[in-house]
Amino acid sequence: MRFLAAIGALAIVVGIGAAAFFFGGYYSVAGTTEDPAAVTWALTRVRTASINRHANDNPPASFGDAAMVQAGAKAYASFGCANCHGAPGVKWLKYSEGLHPDPPDLKEVAGELTPAQLFWVIKNGINMTGMPSFAQAGAQDDEIWSIAAFVKKLPSVSDADYKTWTASAEPKQ
Numbered sequence: 292m293r294f295l296a297a298i299g300a301l302a303i304v305v306g307i308g309a310a311a312f313f314f315g316g317y318y319s320v321a322g323t324t325e326d327p328a329a330v331t332w333a334l335t336r337v338r339t340a341s342i343n344r345h346a347n348d349n350p351p352a353s354f355g356d357a358a359m360v361q362a363g364a365k366a367y368a369s370f371g372c373a374n375c376h377g378a379p380g381v382k383w384l385k386y387s388e389g390l391h392p393d394p395p396d397l398k399e400v401a402g403e404l405t406p407a408q409l410f411w412v413i414k415n416g417i418n419m420t421g422m423p424s425f426a427q428a429g430a431q432d433d434e435i436w437s438i439a440a441f442v443k444k445l446p447s448v449s450d451a452d453y454k455t456w457t458a459s460a461e462p463k464q
């Protein structure tokens with residue numbers, strides 16, 4: 292009994308200490324502070340597991356067609372993905388270097404994520420990171436599938452192709 296009471300008392304003290312630390316403003320929310328390695332590891336695992344479990348939609352039959360990839364490039368440019376992730380021949384904007392976690396190079400991610408996973412991430416975003424939900428930004432499902440098809444093809448898209456495909460892209464308002 293005494294032992295349990297001691298554990299209970301300790302839990303209360305730890306709880307009060309944590310409340311004072313977080314609500315007293317001692318924890319820094321600065322975007323310049325690197326997360327400890329253990330936090331980064333845990334967040335990455337949770338993110339990957341969550342995307343794996345939720346991404347269940349089947350791509351349309353036309354997924355990967357040239358027309359769809361080109362429409363996807365245009366939507367990618369219009370929705371401003373290049374500002375954070377860059378694109379063939381386009382450097383990301385400087386401010387994206389101030390984001391933690393930083394936006395990955397999608398050429399490298401393209402091979403790791405399935406079409407359904409790309410669709411889910413672009414549609415829903417990733418909470419508590421800079422990755423927005425593009426469904427909330429007004430993108431329709433067919434547009435999102437086309438963006439996913441373009442991202443899948445990214446490793447083989449030349450600078451010149453990207454320039455041609457996005458020549459008439461207007462920023463989304």
Ligand code: HEC
Nearest residue numbers: 370371372375390392393394395400412413417420421422
């Ligand atoms: C404001 C900056 C910003 C914009 C704009 C943005 N992203 Fe992201 N994106 C991020 C960040 C930051 C991450 C990393 C999140 C993380 O590490 O969990 C990310 C992650 C991703 C991932 C997941 C990578 C992985 O390994 O799971 C994909 C795919 C992606 N973005 C695609 C896009 C596409 C396509 C667009 C445009 C429709 C877009 N992003 C627009 C910031 C952005």
